[in-house]
Amino acid sequence: MSAPRLSVIGTGYLGATHAICMAVLGYEVVAVDVDPAKIEKLAAGEVPFFEPGLPEQLAKALESGRLRFTTDIAEAAPADVHFVCVGTPQMPGSDACDLTYVDAAVTALAPHLDRRCLVVGKSTVPVGTAARLTALVQDLAPAGTDVELAWNPEFLREGFAVNDTLYPDRLVFGVASDWADERLRAAFAPILEQGTPVVRTDLATAELVKVAANSFLATKISYINAMAEVCEAVGADVKDLADSLALDDRIGGRFLKPGLGFGGGCLPKDIRAFAHRAEEIGVGQAVSFLREVDAINRRRRARTVDLVRGMLGGDLSGVRVAAWGAAFKPNSDDIRDAPALDVARTMHGLGAHVRIYDPAALENAKRAFPELRYGDSALDVARDADVVVLLTEWAEFREIDPDALAGVVAHRRIVDGRHVLDAAHWRAAGWEYRALGRS
Structure with a gap:
């Protein structure tokens, strides 16, 4: 079977990464987006978001001549496999998933499909969406039922997206026919040749994966943070507790790190949309625990602010705070639902003079929250600070020497919102160190 020609609809984080990496793997790819500015940047070799390694892959893809960017969806028509990679944000005023962009992408693409081809959803959607879209695309496409729909969920981790695309730990193919399965295997042939496991399943299961x-990862994170609240009540140490649990091979240590909790554009909106959809189909009680998972996670932000206030006698008015971090996680410039910015904004609202530094997310933070103050480095924002608050676990924050930092701050106080600093080392250097769940 010859290599299929590919189109990628949507060039946000998922779509741009997928299009670039598939071209690097040897496929002819046309990437489509309705945003001319985004297309212009990508075509010029500029990745419009921070992702380590992706600019280098984009340069390779463009140099190969196999990757094109366009705003004209008609140019996607000759492709054999069309990947739909548009965003599915949380619906304003609701926990439901907003399918506006998915529906628009399929509605725009379908009228150009006049021969047998495969449309593949990669976006995260509520279960049942694929069945509805199958009917929609076959109704609108001139080729009718010769157009099939499949689902191939993505599992990208921000900061590791290139590796996760080129060397995934598994591929899930939700298909309705052997032909669709064969087309997907042809579209991922170089990856399958590496021995990557494939789970072939139905559309609904692929949507749920x-x-x-x-939801499982979010539950694990919130579990250890719930234990931190218990530890605070009894004077125990949640880090030692987490380390002990991690040695149990039934549990493991991944995602068992206490701290400020999760954020970003996936976990928060996905668990809310999952719970919402479960209620719609009559099984809400089965996943009702996800509401508490979300609530525990949200509480971490307020409790971190309370920890800072407690360190400073209960009042933040006029206090100079150095906030280290704005992105929801390191190696990313994503500030969606970022706990770091939420904590910084709350302290600002309580009268503190907050200055923020982040290695990658500063420009996004400045656009979203121009009322906050920013600095050029970790030491810059810490100058004359009454307290330093570590909110995103960037390597450069973890590696700062406490003695060097002591030379610029007004008071040696630090709140480790991510449990990444060596408490004994900082205390030995004369610092008052605090972290949630630790004495």
Whole structure:
């Protein structure tokens, strides 16, 4: 079977990464987006978001001549496999998933499909979406039922997206026919040749895999943070507790790190949309625990602010705070639902003079929250600070020497919102160190 020609609809984080990496793997790819500015940047070799390694892959893809960017969806028509990679944000005023962009992408693409081809959803959607879209695309496409729909959920981790695309730990193919399965295997042939496991399943299961995985991870994170609240009540140490649990091979240590909790554009909105959809189909009680998972996670932000206030006698008015971090996680410039910015904004609202530094997310933070103050480095924002608050676990924050930092701050106080600093080392250097769940 010859290599299929590919189109990628949507060039946000998922779509741009997928299009670039598939071209690097040897496929002819046309990437489509309705945003001319985004297309212009990508075509010029500029990745419009921060992702380590992706600019280098984009340069390779463009140099190969196999990757094109366009705003004209008609140019996607000759492709054999069309990947739909548009965003599915949380619906304003609701926990439901907003399918506006998915529906628009399929509605725009379908009238150009006049021969047998495969449309593949990669976006994270509520279960049942694929069945509805199958009917929609076959109704609108001139080729009718010769157009099939499949689902291939993505499992990208921000900061590791290139590796996760080129060397995934598994591929999930939700298909309705052997032909669709064969087309997907042809579209991922170089990856399958590496021995990557494939799970072939139905459309509904493929839709559920991503939200089920994210819900499991969110539950694990919130569990250890709930234990931190218990530790605070009894004077125990949640880090030692987590380290002990991690040695149990039934549990493991991944995602068992206490701290400020999760954020970003996936876990928060995915667990809310999953719970919402479960209620719609009459099984809300089965995943009702996800509401508490979300609530525990949200509480971490307020409790971190309370920890800072407690360190400073209960009042933040006029206090100079150095906030280290704005992105929801390191190696990313994503500030969606970022706990770091939420904490910084709350302290600002309580009268503190907050200055923020982040290695990658500063420009996004400045656009979203121009009322906050920013600095050029970790030491810059810490100058004359009454307290330093570590909110995103960037390597450069973890590696700062406490003695060097002591030379610029007004008071040696630090709140480790991510449990990444060596408490004994900082205390030995004369610092008052605090972290949630630790004495």
